[in-house]
Amino acid sequence: YLSALAEMHLNDSVNRLLHRYDVATEQLYDRVIENFDGGENTVTDEELRAFFLSDDCRRITWVFRSYDNVLGIGEEQNERLLGLAEAELKNAIVYSDVKAAVVKYCSPSLSNDEIENGIYISRFSGLDASQRKMIDVAFSLGNMDVSDRIATPDGVYILVGLRKHGVDSDYFESHREMLYDLCLESRLFAEIEELRDEMLADILY
Numbered sequence: 001y002l003s004a005l006a007e008m009h010l011n012d013s014v015n016r017l018l019h020r021y022d023v024a025t026e027q028l029y030d031r032v033i034e035n036f037d038g039g040e041n042t043v044t045d046e047e048l049r050a051f052f053l054s055d056d057c058r059r060i061t062w063v064f065r066s067y068d069n070v071l072g073i074g075e076e077q078n079e080r081l082l083g084l085a086e087a088e089l090k091n092a093i094v095y096s097d098v099k100a101a102v103v104k105y106c107s108p109s110l111s112n113d114e115i116e117n118g119i120y121i122s123r124f125s126g127l128d129a130s131q132r133k134m135i136d137v138a139f140s141l142g143n144m145d146v147s148d149r150i151a152t153p154d155g156v157y158i159l160v161g162l163r164k165h166g167v168d169s170d171y172f173e174s175h176r177e178m179l180y181d182l183c184l185e186s187r188l189f190a191e192i193e194e195l196r197d198e199m200l201a202d203i204l205y
Contacts (some may be wrong), residue, residue, distance in 0.1 A: 028195050043183050049167050051183040056123040059162040060138045063105045066155040081105055082156060089146045090161055098160055117171055118162045122182050124189035
């Protein structure tokens with residue numbers, strides 16, 4: 001057994017970890033199929049409204065400066081624009097001030113809808129370290145609070161917390177499909193986190 005592993009440049013611990021990964025993948029697939037019925041409609045209107053109002057759903061916006069900008073304008077100019085964005089966001093009094101800063105400094109730009117209405121995320125919108133950091137920061141922000149800079153593999157974010165639209169608002173009705181998908185995503189990633197924790201608890205090194 002050990003000789004065979006050595007020929008594959010593995011050891012017993014790594015081999016068992018890979019096996020647990022395969023088991024977790026299979027169990028996750030089975031759980032997703034069982035709980036989400038292969039993509040069938042599984043969120044009622046009442047559940048969607050409850051999710052939207054819950055602490056698991058958050059409205060934010062951001063200024064994002066991609067590292068690609070450095071190639072075009074240089075690191076010093078990109079840093080200067082980040083500083084200006086921070087200052088304008090922190091001095092913003094109303095959302096129109098925030099939107100103006102987003103339009104001016106976000107690169108690449110957000111969509112017109114995202115600029116106008118902000119961005120909704122769920123508490124379980126991502127699992128890698130940079131996504132988790134952003135989500136944790138986003139859910140710690142109050143209305144119009146501005147985050148410190150968040151460096152990610154793709155660039156630098158400055159987040160702004162926003163008050164959610166009302167559940168009876170035109171926004172909720174016109175964005176129902178997007179919010180439905182976000183609710184399903186939240187459930188799915190919550191399942192993944194639960195299963196990941198179960199798998200990690202069973203791994204012996």
